[in-house]
Structure formats: C-alpha cells, structure tokens
Amino acid sequence: FFSPQDLLGKFKGKTISVLDGEVRAFLGIPFGKPPVGELRFRAPEPAEAWEGVKNATKFGNSCYQMKDVIYPGFKGAVMWDPNTPVSEDCLYLNVWTPTANKTNPPLPVMVWIYGGGFTGGTASLDLYDGRFLTQTENVIVVSMNYRLGAFGFLSLPDNKNIPGNAGLKDQQLALKWVSKNIAAFGGDPSKVTIFGESAGSGSVGFQVLSPGSQEYFQRAIMESGAPNAPWGTISNKETWARAKRLAKNVGCSTDPAEMEACLQKASADDIVLQQFYVFTKASILGSPFVPVVDGDFVPELPAVCLYICTFLQSHL
Secondary structure (H helix, E strand, C coil), X not given: CCCCCCCCXXXXXXXXXXXXXXXXXXXXXXXECCCCHHHCCXXXXXXXXXXXXXXXXXXXXXXXXXXXXXXXXXXXXXXCCCCCCEECCCCEEEEEEECCCCCCCCEEEEEEECCCCCCCCCCCCHHHCCHHHHHHHCCEEEEECCCCHHHHHCCCCCCCXXXXXXXXXXXXXXXXXXXXXXXXXXEEEEEEEEEEECHHHHHHHHHHHCCCCHHHCCEEEEECCCCCCCCCCCCHHHHHHHHHHHHHHCCCCCCHHHHHHHHHHCCHHHHHHHHHHCCCCCCXXXXXXXXXXXXXXXXXXXHHHHHHCCCCCCCC
16 A cells, blocks of 8 residues: 555555565556546546555456457467457556565666557556566566547647647657656656657657756667658648548538547547548558647657757667
C-alpha cells in the first residue's frame, strides 16, 4: 500500500512469479482523467485523487482501436490485438518492481512506449510484460497507454482545444507521473530511460525533441522508428483534409465552428472505423492520424528540429 502523501491515493498491487524469483506488479494505475465527453481529442488532464484502496492487480482498459480483421485466426496478427476491453477511459500505467527492500539504493527506471502505427497497441500485451526485465536486470519497469488514431491525433486548425498530438501528450503526462511518484516504488527519478519500438520509437524521438518533456527523463532508446520517418508526421493541410473527411463520414458538419462539438458526441465505434476512410491519396505505410507540427509540443518538423531545436542530446 502507498499513502496519499506519496501518490493520489492508496492502492494494492500483487507479487508475481518470474523465472526463479518474484517481482511486485502494480497494474492499471490511473494517471489521467478519462478523456471522454468534452475531453475527447483534447490534451489529457491529471487523474484525480481517490478514497479507499484501489485494486492495482490487473491491467486497465486498452485505448480505442480495431482488432485485426484481415488475417482472422493468424497468430502473427492476433498477438497484437488488445487483450483488455477497449475504451476511451484508457489512461492507465503499470509498474513492476523487484521485491528488494525499499531502503536499498533507488533503482534505475525504464519506461516502455508501445508501437502500432499510432492506430493500435496496448501496454498490457504479453509481449510487453515488464516482470522479466525487472527480474533479470534489477530495474523498475513502467508502461503506459496512450490514445490512438483520431482519438489521439486529430488536429483541428485554429482550434486551441484540439491542436493535435493528444496521444504524445498522454505519454508526457505519464512521464511526469513517473518523475513525481516513482521514488515511492524505490525508483530513481534521475535515472529514467524511455524506450519504444516502431511508432513507440518514433514517440521516444518526439519526447526527446519536445521542450516540455525533457525534464522527465535522462536517456532514450529508439528501436526501429524515428520522428522524421515519412510516416511520422503529416502536414497541417493534410490533417485538416482528413479531419473534414472524418467529420463527414460520421455525419458531422465540416464547419470548423460546429465540428468539435459534433465529433465529441459521435459514436466511438463510428470514429474508429471511419478514420480509415479519410486518406486523400493512396498510402501503404501511412496511418490516418499521426503527430503534426503544432508549434508547441512539436515545435518544428522533426528533420528541421534535429538541426535547430534545443533537445536532450546525451545518452540517446
């Protein structure tokens, strides 16, 4: 149990077996308010404190996405399908810690960001189980969910509420949570490494380049993916064209003054399906909604930012 003085409230984790030992797991910890209603598409807000003891023994919901329908029954595809219920209420993270006494020196922390083309993925996949890395390397492992597809990357120009990159901001909020709270788990907030694969690796790159994220980690590992990859961003002109197509597909007006309110009331199932019908030209590798240059979280095109932006340059 952890006290409200350490965190937002008390919760109970569990001890799990791994290899020839045991680790502690704290699963499904909320780090952001459910991004529903007027919070849909917007930057995340920190989770609120709770009363009583929260059960942290099972994974939280996966963020809204579609399961594979192209290769039904094929294990190579099914293994990537979400293994917890999909929901817009999905901003949860997980912590695995060694069972060593808390009085030992604080441990290094590794924070995992999953891939999936910014349209799929979840921290609860068996492939991402942090117990093994925790046990073999004596580190604390953290993984988080972040919003996907239109829910995480819709951008409406000239709309201060929905400038885009909400999914990247979810990641940033989780990193802020780690920086503030990981000491309560025996972790060292001055030894945080973020790492990810594919779109998760691209996300790591965006966090490295983003001015508001750099204080929350010291090292970064990018595994097969970069923010300056062709699929990493789309132009503001293209994202606006796709936003209008999405609005039209779900029965909303394309008038900027009306679009936000209508899309926030649209069916989540409709959005997650219709987002794949917004392309204005053929695309093999592209995802419908991805990060954009918003002048804030992503200050410049990543390829430009690598030359002119001030960013975390050590231990990359």
